[in-house]
Structure formats: C-alpha cells, structure tokens
Amino acid sequence: MKKIIFFFSITFFISYVSYGQFSIPTIAFAGKTIKDIINEFENTGNRLMQNAQTAGNGVASKFGNEILVATQNLNYYFGQNIDKTFINLKIEEQNIFVEVNKLIDQFNNLNQTISTVSEMTNLDLIEFTNRINLLTKKVDYYISSINGTTVINSDATYLLSITGLGFGLTDSRQKYNTTVYINGNLLPATAIDLTQRRQIRLHIPNVQVKPFFKDNRIVYIPIKIISEITKPSGWFGTSSNTSKYETKFNLVLMPTIAGEINISEVISQRVLDNTTLTQSISRSFQGCKTKQPCEMVESWSCNENQKIIGVRYACDGQCGWAYKKRASTPGDQYAPDYDILNDGKSVTVYRHLDGENQTTITYYVDYKNYKKDFQTIKNSTIKLKYGEPFDILLNANNSDCNYSIIGKLTTGQTINYNNNTISNSPYLKLLGVGKTGDICKASFNLIAP
Numbered sequence: 001m002k003k004i005i006f007f008f009s010i011t012f013f014i015s016y017v018s019y020g021q022f023s024i025p026t027i028a029f030a031g032k033t034i035k036d037i038i039n040e041f042e043n044t045g046n047r048l049m050q051n052a053q054t055a056g057n058g059v060a061s062k063f064g065n066e067i068l069v070a071t072q073n074l075n076y077y078f079g080q081n082i083d084k085t086f087i088n089l090k091i092e093e094q095n096i097f098v099e100v101n102k103l104i105d106q107f108n109n110l111n112q113t114i115s116t117v118s119e120m121t122n123l124d125l126i127e128f129t130n131r132i133n134l135l136t137k138k139v140d141y142y143i144s145s146i147n148g149t150t151v152i153n154s155d156a157t158y159l160l161s162i163t164g165l166g167f168g169l170t171d172s173r174q175k176y177n178t179t180v181y182i183n184g185n186l187l188p189a190t191a192i193d194l195t196q197r198r199q200i201r202l203h204i205p206n207v208q209v210k211p212f213f214k215d216n217r218i219v220y221i222p223i224k225i226i227s228e229i230t231k232p233s234g235w236f237g238t239s240s241n242t243s244k245y246e247t248k249f250n251l252v253l254m255p256t257i258a259g260e261i262n263i264s265e266v267i268s269q270r271v272l273d274n275t276t277l278t279q280s281i282s283r284s285f286q287g288c289k290t291k292q293p294c295e296m297v298e299s300w301s302c303n304e305n306q307k308i309i310g311v312r313y314a315c316d317g318q319c320g321w322a323y324k325k326r327a328s329t330p331g332d333q334y335a336p337d338y339d340i341l342n343d344g345k346s347v348t349v350y351r352h353l354d355g356e357n358q359t360t361i362t363y364y365v366d367y368k369n370y371k372k373d374f375q376t377i378k379n380s381t382i383k384l385k386y387g388e389p390f391d392i393l394l395n396a397n398n399s400d401c402n403y404s405i406i407g408k409l410t411t412g413q414t415i416n417y418n419n420n421t422i423s424n425s426p427y428l429k430l431l432g433v434g435k436t437g438d439i440c441k442a443s444f445n446l447i448a449p
Contacts, residue, residue: 114412121150141166177228219253261407263379282362296351307344312364321355401440
C-alpha cells in the first residue's frame with residue numbers, strides 16, 4: 001500500500017483543549033478569469049484542510065472538502081472556457097461562483113468549537129449543483145453530495161454514498177464505467193454499488209482504513225473516483241465517444257482519542273459535629289471510713305449516633321479523702337479515674353472514699369453527635385476512544401458508589417455528569433454498575449456525537 005499522503009504533519013495534542021475559531025476570506029471576482037477564481041477556491045479549500053489538521057478542527061476539513069469538490073465541478077462545467085473573465089459570464093453562471101463563496105461564509109459563521117461527527121461527515125453541494133441544472137448548457141458530470149467522509153475508528157466496513165451525475169445505471173443512451181481508488185489502491189468492483197440511479201455506494205474494507213488512525217491528530221486518506229461516460233455518436237449512433245472525469249476528495253479519519261475525562265468520587269463519612277454535649281454522673285457519700293471505705297463504680301452509654309470524647313472530674317466536700325480507685329490509672333492519687341469503652345459508646349467511672357463527712361463526686365462526660373460529611377477525591381483520568389468500553393473502579397470506602405465525570409470531547413462537547421445524571425448523557429452510555437468484592441465498578445462506552 002502506498003504511503004498515505006498528509007496535507008500537514010504537525011501533531012496536535014488533544015489534552016483538555018478544543019480547537020479554536022478561525023475565519024477565511026471570501027473570493028473577489030471582479031477583473032479575474034474563471035481559471036484565476038478556481039485557483040483561489042482551490043487554495044482556500046487546501047488552506048482549510050491544512051488548518052483542520054493543525055488545529056484538530058474537523059469542521060474545517062468538511063468545508064475544505066466541499067470547496068475542493070466544488071472547484072472540480074466548476075472545471076468540468078466551464079471546460080475550455082476557463083480563460084473567460086467573470087464579468088463576461090451570464091448572471092446565472094456568475095451565481096455558481098457566489099454559491100461557493102456562500103460555503104466560506106457558512107464556515108465563518110458557524111460555531112466551529114462544537115460539532116458532531118454526523119455534521120462533519122456529509123458534504124452538501126446540492127444548492128451549488130442546482131444552480132448548474134438551471135443553466136441551459138447540458139452537463140454530463142458533477143458531484144452534488146457525499147455522505148460518510150468523516151469517520152471514527154471502528155471495526156466495521158466504511159460506507160460512502162456519492163450522489164451526482166455521470167455514473168450509475170447504464171441505459172440505451174450512454175454507458176458508465178466507474179473505478180475508485182482508496183489511498184492509491186484500486187477498490188474492488190465488488191465494493192462498488194452502482195445499482196442506484198445517479199449514486200455510487202462504496203463499501204470500503206476496514207483493513208484499508210483502520211491502520212492509519214492516529215491517537216491525537218486528523219488523518220486524510222485520498223479518494224479518487226474516475227467515471228468514463230460513453231455516448232453514441234455519428235450517423236444513427238454507429239460510433240461512440242468516451243469522456244473521462246475525475247473527482248478527488250479526502251476521507252477524514254478523526255483522532256482515535258476522542259476526548260478526556262476526569263473521574264472523582266464523592267465519599268460519605270461520619271464525622272463529629274462541633275457541638276459538645278455533657279452528661280453528669282454524680283453520687284454523694286457519707287460515713288466512709290478507712291476500714292469501711294466507700295466505692296463508686298458507675299457506667300453510662302451514649303446513643304449509636306454519638307461518641308464520648310472526654311471525661312472531667314469534680315468533687316465537693318471532704319475531697320482530700322476521695323482518691324482514684326485503681327492504681328493503674330495515670331496520674332496522682334487524686335486524678336480522675338475512668339474508662340471510655342466500646343469505641344466511645346460507653347464510660348465507667350471510679351472513686352474510692354474513706355472520709356466520714358458528706359462528699360459529692362461528679363464526673364462530667366463530654367460527647368458529640370455524628371453527622372454525615374462528604375469528601376470529593378480524585379479517582380483517575382481516562383482518555384476516551386470510540387467503541388472501546390471502559391470501567392471506573394471506585395474506592396472500597398465508597399459504599400454508595402458516588403462519582404462524577406467532567407471532561408471534553410475533541411468535537412467540543414463538554415461532559416459533566418454524576419452517578420445520578422449519567423443515564424441522561426448523550427455521549428457516555430452506561431453499560432452497567434456492579435461490585436467486584438466490596439468495590440463498586442461502573443462500565444461505559446463512548447457514543448459518537
């Protein structure tokens with residue numbers, strides 16, 4: 001297979017940036033010959049194709065293709081008359097050139113930063129060729145539309161549909177012979193469908209296209225259609241005359257990497273609020289003696305949605321004879337004596353007293369309520385490819401399977417969804433949500449916009 005031809009070989013990086021808006025001037029006609037005008041249109045079409053590759057602007061490649069096909073139609077229509085000046089043309093013929101300028105205006109007025117593959121894949125020259133049909137001069141060949149010129153990486157056969165004049169079903173008046181070259185290689189006759197009137201349907205084998213896709217840039221594959229039209233001529237049609245026509249355009253291969261998304265998780269967790277609550281545990285003692293001491297052992301439990309965070313000690317009365325009960329408790333003999341148990345759910349307090357006078361021991365148990373808090377953490381960055389499913393694996397502590405997806409496609413569309421809204425996404429198809437052990441997994445497929 002011949003080496004694929006690129007209009008431009010500058011790599012553009014998708015990362016997170018879409019292509020920008022740019023404009024091109026329309027062509028001035030005054031004082032120029034048809035040949036000069038056609039050359040300027042060709043230069044404009046080539047410039048658009050070059051800019052499309054440099055900036056990753058698929059919209060520019062569509063209009064560049066359209067203008068280049070239109071100029072080929074102009075060449076065939078005017079034939080040997082291309083040295084005529086514009087001012088000497090009939091008004092109807094002048095309007096044909098105006099229609100091509102309208103393509104340039106249409107490109108300049110579009111929002112080039114957002115498009116869809118389906119919008120970029122159809123070359124529409126119907127208004128242009130309608131102008132040709134209104135003229136009295138009979139033409140044998142032109143292209144009015146081509147569908148399927150912009151493609152994404154796929155395992156399927158690529159289908160192109162070319163509509164116009166000068167090919168199709170052979171009849172008694174004329175015979176058609178059509179051949180097609182893909183990247184310089186002859187397309188088998190079995191891949192060319194000519195059963196429709198004024199239409200060619202090309203079934204391009206995947207192997208002729210798939211190897212040339214690039215991750216981060218647009219690639220062009222040249223396509224050439226050759227149509228030979230044979231008509232009867234001479235007296236009573238005893239001889240024939242064959243005319244040969246060619247149309248060249250480009251199959252536009254979109255970058256394999258169709259965009260990039262950032263995945264983050266929203267993890268819910270229990271945290272303590274800022275309000276401290278207090279529960280007192282108090283007992284009064286009297287008549288305690290060294291040989292007959294009094295012992296205090298009291299317990300208290302908070303609710304499930306609460307946690308004990310500390311204990312404070314207070315004494316009123318004969319406090320010099322009130323000691324900590326357990327020697328293992330840190331601090332001197334007058335230190336508070338308590339245990340916080342069950343991960344802060346309960347507390348047991350202790351005291352040993354041997355004074356006879358009334359003494360009141362009070363422990364103040366401080367605790368807080370739990371509240372639900374949400375924390376956003378970064379999960380991963382994923383480069384999207386058309387037709388390739390991908391999975392998002394969430395953290396083990398994300399039991400609610402909460403996540404958000406933010407990103408951008410190279411065609412300009414923004415992606416901003418979460419687990420509650422993803423089912424409404426026109427770009428990412430949710431294939432399923434499940435669990436691998438205790439880990440949530442969400443599976444997706446990118447849909448061509």
